[in-house]
Amino acid sequence: MKPRLQASLGQQLVMTPQLRQAIRLLQLSAVELEAELAAAVESNPLLDWTETAISVSNGDGTGEPPATNGEAEHLPPEAEWANDGEPWYERLGPADNDDDTPVAEQVAESDTLHDHLLWQLHLSPLSSRDRAIGVSLIESIDDDGYLREPLDAVRASLAPTLECDEDEITTVLHQVQQFDPVGVGARTLGECLRLQLAQFPAETPGRTLAHQLANGPLERLPRIGVAGLAAELKLDLAEAETAVQLLRSLDPRPGAQIGAIASDTYIAPDLVIWRQHGLWRVALADGMRPRIAIHRGYESMVRHASGSDASYLRGHLQEARWLLKSLEARGETLIKVARCLIKQQAAFLEFGDSALRPLTLREVAAEVGLHESTVSRAIARKYARTPRGTVPLRAFFASGIETGAGGEASSTAIQAMIRRLIEAENPRKPLSDARLAETLKATGVPVARRTVAKYREAMSIPSSQDRVRIA
DSSP: OOHHHHHHHHHOOSOOHHHHHHHHHHHOOHHHHHHHHHHHHHHOTTEEEOSSOOOOOOSSSSOOOOOSSSSOOOOOOOOOOEETTEESOOOOOGGGSOOOOOGGGOBOOOOOHHHHHHHHHHHSOOOHHHHHHHHHHHHTBOTTSBBOSOHHHHHHHHTTTSOOOHHHHHHHHHHHTTSSSTTTTBSSHHHHHHHHHTTSOTTSTTHHHHHHHHTTGGGGHHHHHHHHHHHHTTOOHHHHHHHHHHHHTSOSOGGGGSOOOOTTOBOOOSEEEEEETTEEEEEEOGGGSOOEEEOHHHHHHHTTOOHHHHHHHHHHHHHHHHHHHHHHHHHHHHHHHHHHHHHHTHHHHHHOGGGOOOBOHHHHHHHHTOOHHHHHHHHTTOEEEETTEEEEGGGGOBOEEEOTTSSEEEHHHHHHHHHHHHHTSOTTSOOOHHHHHHHHHHTTOOOOHHHHHHHHHHTTOOOHHHHHHHO
């Protein structure tokens, strides 16, 4: 990735229009990206469709993924991902046979703002008490990302099950406000803007004044204008304009970034994960390598045009170049994150949910050198075609529970254990939640009965009494 764009996507330095475009493209689903590119080609005469896809390094030496249509796969030449010359993972196992389930048979699951926040909450290192408060807070956040309910109403909704004071709720709220999208959980527009400004380095031009304006004077801006605001606060006009421009680059409705995909939308995978000679590899799916380019005929006209024509063409040329750079950055960020995921979760690809290890956004962000919110955007509504079928990238993450052996088991792995126990039970004498908890404890996974009940309900499995009736 180009150094400037890498810094932009990872650290969110100066929120220029180009950076906003790169961030927005990163969080788009495959279907949304296709529509975005079609609109760009339609509106920008310097963009055109081409047969040559944008080249993105996929970590396999060629940038070419295997075929994704169920036909014979033309694998790239062998190339190992290695640390100091040694492959990080090499084992043959049951996942060698690919699953040729047609992509069109896979249907996208809806992903709302609340789903996105709850997922981050359950991956956060919080106590069960704080997590319960966090759930109540998230349920009170509207689709724009604002917490409209007063804290005393949130406290009342928790009682009598959980008695807590507003200070405790505020502490958890501050944690929720660190989630993606940046600015979520704010109670006012000013707080929303301040949360976003906090992501900028202290040396960002206009940041300090923008923070001051967000605390109150910003409300008078539409009435008195930038010049009036500068005169009222005794500020230099240029300084005031810089701060206001920074504020205008922020998103007043951060929750709107996370929209639900229609439940009947078919999945076009963004990535393909396959194994070659015992090594797991990843590449952008063929359809996700955008086939657009700058129209060379119009580009050559820029050098000979003059006046308004030259200005018009140069503006569209700059937009086209930034779009192509943003697409390249998007692809490289997806590949970087996916490499980390398959390195950490190779056993999941081999053996399924029961082998999924605990993995959080923070761990992945630290390993790939990106901000947690960037990783969250990169995996939101993204899918990978694997030997086990088409799965969301979110499936590679799971919170953990300490085991008796001193390690951790992921919540997803525990759910898989519960499902297997229930599938093997005597239908005349179904296992109760308490009995399931005892069985898991005997295998070294200590979980409470209510935790078993929560996981069982999450999998839509009836209680033991209802399973008797069903049997």
